Amino acid sequence: MGTFKIEGGHSLSGEITPQGAKNEALQILCAVLLTSEKVTIHNIPDIVDVNKLISLLEDLGVKIQKKGKGSYTFKSDDINLDYLQSDQFKQDGRGLRGSIMLVGPLLARFGKGYIPKPGGDKIGRRRLDTHFEGFIKLGAKFRYNREEYFYGVEAKELKGTYMLLDEASVTGTANILMAAVLAKGQTTIYNAACEPYLQQLCKMLNRMGAKITGVGSNLLEIEGVDSLGGTEHTMLPDMIEIGSWIGLAAMTKSELTIKNVSWDDLGQIPTTFKKLGIQLERRGDDIYIPEHKDGYEIQNYIDGSILTIADAPWPGLTPDLLSIILVVATQAKGELIIHQKMFESRLFFVDKLLDMGSKIILCDPHRAAIIGHDFKSTLKATTMTSPDIRAGVSLLIAALSAKGTSTIHNIEQIDRGYEDIDVRLRAIGAKIDRV
Structure with missing residues (x-):
């Protein structure tokens, strides 16, 4: 210690x-899983929580290159989905609160996302209900292993829908948003979080080819697209x-x-x-x-x-x-x-x-x-x-x-x-x- x-x-x-902003990094880094093309991100903070997430992405099969202080490229063209069911992932994911943000992109692109009960600060309860209720409304099936505290969502196809979030959760909004950008049809998220880091995620996804409107408000409209491309992003x-x-x-x-x-x-x-x-x-x-x-x-x-x-x-x-x-x-x-x-x-x-x-x-x-x-x-x-x-x-x-x-x-x-x-x-x- x-x-x-x-x-x-x-x-x-x-x-x-x-x-660079820690809370933005935990969203932006997970978004690289939404495309097989190269994504370059600048101003990434060199801190324990962010470095843990980068290691998780690397274990998932993301090709990562460090270009300079705070600058990395990510290419998610050969993801190892078997890792998500491994004991190693259950151990590694548990030590990082931000690991929950992996679920939305994985569900959107590969039809399944899993996560152990995340750890992090001992500051009180942080509900995950908003995240999973959103995924279920998009058409995913939820499962939970109580013995291992292991959560999962699966879907052959996500379909756009209207949802009113029970709380303006920043991570919940970001996670649902990342799932919705590749869903079929239109998704409306009301009572969405609208903080600057969430706006940054929306702007990045739009540069990748997503169709998100209402950025900066608590009413987001997402028109689903078939795929997303690469981009370059600098964090606040x-x-x-x-x-x-x-x-x-x-x-x-x-x-x-x-x-x-x-x-x-x-x-x-x-x-x-x-x-x-x-x-x-x-x-x-x-x-x-x-x-x-x-x-x-x-x-x-x-x-x-x-x-x-x-x-x-x-x-x-x-x-x-x-x-x-x-x-x-x-x-x-x-x-x-x-x-x-x-x-x-x-x-x-x-x-x-x-x-x-x-x-x-x-x-x-x-x-x-x-x-x-x-x-x-x-x-x-x-x-x-x-x-x-x-x-x-x-x-x-x-x-x-x-x-x-x-x-x-x-x-x-x-x-x-x-x-x-x-x-x-x-x-x-x-x-x-x-x-």
Whole structure:
């Protein structure tokens, strides 16, 4: 189990460039299975979860060539479908949440898709019902081996249909979409997710020859086609990492520039941090954050009541940033309520922040009230264990702002979502070592 040693209490400075988007990568990489032609993808993040998925694709028979940092070509012209029934696949697929995204493309092109119950973060239930209900509506037969927790869908032919999703699931929408592009006839998906990464997938599929309209809305229309061709695609920067660096700059009173952020795809993120009193400035496609010498003050509502920040489907705030916002609020002037609606275990890392001296009341599994210190007292260094990707980075930000040397164990969770995070942080002045 890896460990970070962090000497906190130091200001950082300079420029940092966000990696490619993890959540986009897990969709885009699975889409290469929809064609036998070559697909080239750029800005792929070099992180554990993405590298696991690339290895899964290679074991499936996808021919993969690395062209440079973050750039690969994929050719899925000789897929080994027997691998899907192997013990090795049942083991490998279980260790990656994103493996569920393989099912839609495999079902669409080969008439069958299987997956073991996926693993990933221990942040609460993540239902797979939306995915499989969509496949069934397209004409697939569902089967489930309870002893092995092994799911499967099979169909001789998928047929377009109308469906109203029970939740605006991003991965569910993407999976159903990838199945529908090769189905016969027209498919309508209402209550579809519409976040930028899903829009990126739609644009990529359309370049491959798919016929998708309504991109960017919650009503997608897909006219099925017989086959798809190759394409070239560049992934967006990771908006969660961008939010992480904004929070880091504020907590450490650092002057930072975040490069090439794709401002137009950030949605509520800049506005939400401004509500916390954090100054940020748009400079071209960069975000400039000045040194917050006098701290930052949370805005109340117009009637004076305490601000509540909650997650919501796009264009609402992504749930992946609530852990970061919670940590940032611990040193703000004022009070904040965090309402994490989607996952019932994501706020349980606050016990580590309480050990560091923060003032947080965990109201229930979904809500926390934070009373900010206004930097009048600093967080104390401590020893912690990272429970999941986003909580891990939140604890890392807390450690970088705390006085003394902190230890974070189980940093493999952080490595799942952040590329060379210790190297990049040292480049802007952080005192962090991997041991």
